[in-house]
Amino acid sequence: MFLKNAWYVAGWSSDFKQELKAERYLDESIVFYRRSDGSPVALENACPHRKVPLSMGKIIDDNIECGYHGLTFNGLGKCVLAPTQPGSIPPRAHVKSYPVFDRYKLLWIWMGDPELADPEKIFFVENYENPEWGYTDGGVLDIECNYLWIADNLLDPSHVAWVHVTTFAGAGTEDQPLEIEKTPDGVIVSRWISGKLPSPYYAKLVKFEGPCDRLQHYEMQFPAIGVNKSIYTPVGTGGKGSKPGPKTLINISYNFMTPISEEKTRYFWFQHRNTEPQNKEVSEQMNKGAYYAFEEDRDILVAVHNGMSNKETPNIDLGLDAGAKLFRRSLSKRIEEEENNFRVVGD
Numbered sequence: 001m002f003l004k005n006a007w008y009v010a011g012w013s014s015d016f017k018q019e020l021k022a023e024r025y026l027d028e029s030i031v032f033y034r035r036s037d038g039s040p041v042a043l044e045n046a047c048p049h050r051k052v053p054l055s056m057g058k059i060i061d062d063n064i065e066c067g068y069h070g071l072t073f074n075g076l077g078k079c080v081l082a083p084t085q086p087g088s089i090p091p092r093a094h095v096k097s098y099p100v101f102d103r104y105k106l107l108w109i110w111m112g113d114p115e116l117a118d119p120e121k122i123f124f125v126e127n128y129e130n131p132e133w134g135y136t137d138g139g140v141l142d143i144e145c146n147y148l149w150i151a152d153n154l155l156d157p158s159h160v161a162w163v164h165v166t167t168f169a170g171a172g173t174e175d176q177p178l179e180i181e182k183t184p185d186g187v188i189v190s191r192w193i194s195g196k197l198p199s200p201y202y203a204k205l206v207k208f209e210g211p212c213d214r215l216q217h218y219e220m221q222f223p224a225i226g227v228n229k230s231i232y233t234p235v236g237t238g239g240k241g242s243k244p245g246p247k248t249l250i251n252i253s254y255n256f257m258t259p260i261s262e263e264k265t266r267y268f269w270f271q272h273r274n275t276e277p278q279n280k281e282v283s284e285q286m287n288k289g290a291y292y293a294f295e296e297d298r299d300i301l302v303a304v305h306n307g308m309s310n311k312e313t314p315n316i317d318l319g320l321d322a323g324a325k326l327f328r329r330s331l332s333k334r335i336e337e338e339e340n341n342f343r344v345v346g347d
Contacts, residue, residue, distance in 0.1 A: 004112030006223040022055035044096035134277035138270025145305030152324035154226035189323035213238025226255035
């Protein structure tokens with residue numbers, strides 16, 4: 001169900017300190033902490049003796065001491081001390097270690113083969129260091145649904161016409177035709193809407209009066225990263241292949257889904273815009289509006305998960321589901337290839 005050889009967001013970097021923090025991702029129990037030099041550590045949260053959570057122990061000299069019998073593990077998961085049998089560390093006394101890396105104020109974790117964990121494969125955020133771009137603080141939500149329902153939602157520009165009436169909706173969002181593109185990293189669903197007024201969420205940000213050309217760019221990249229790009233430009237200056245002008249507003253919402261289990265997902269996000277980079281008031285208003293909209297999504301997605309998990313009659317698909325179905329098939333193929341490779345290595 002999950003792609004293991006991939007980088008997932010474990011949390012905001014500031015949430016991990018020199019203390020033990022227990023989390024569960026991809027149905028695996030993990031304990032996090034930072035060494036005295038600030039470098040992050042993530043280990044299987046279970047002592048190999050009697051599977052007591054290591055998060056119930058304590059940090060000693062950058063290692064974790066189990067709170068049951070004192071077995072002590074370093075940041076690589078190797079047992080370095082067995083107090084009850086001095087000089088004789090059990091050969092199988094080790095725990096799984098997960099590669100972790102700080103980037104974009106987020107802590108990323110690699111859930112698969114550590115040998116394949118290249119930090120250069122972490123999702124790239126364009127213009128992150130560009131001082132001409134402003135960003136929001138972002139947020140995090142736990143959603144009681146499978147992560148693929150969220151992925152479906154992030155490949156569906158049409159739902160905003162009904163779910164986000166006071167924020168992301170606007171004329172043309174309910175019936176304008178969609179374009180679907182398969183990419184090496186996922187799927188893009190997009191459309192240009194011409195000659196309509198900006199949506200309520202962006203109306204105060206655009207630098208021109210009247211109607212606009214508007215791009216809805218909804219993209220999902222493996223394993224579960226959504227990139228929603230909104231472009232607003234004066235009428236007649238937008239469209240496929242057009243280039244941004246001096247009055248063009250670009251806002252990008254980065255959405256990171258980390259499955260906790262098949263029934264629950266942790267959803268992280270922040271936004272990046274090409275205007276008013278130092279305006280904290282704008283950033284706070286945008287963040288507040290985004291949080292409100294994502295709460296609206298959460299209500300719908302929990303209902304979708306419950307409805308599809310307990311359906312009494314068959315469901316149907318609509319044309320707008322084509323992008324989501326393509327992403328699911330592509331992801332499923334990658335997961336299958338990964339599992340087949342694992343079985344080959346195991347044999």
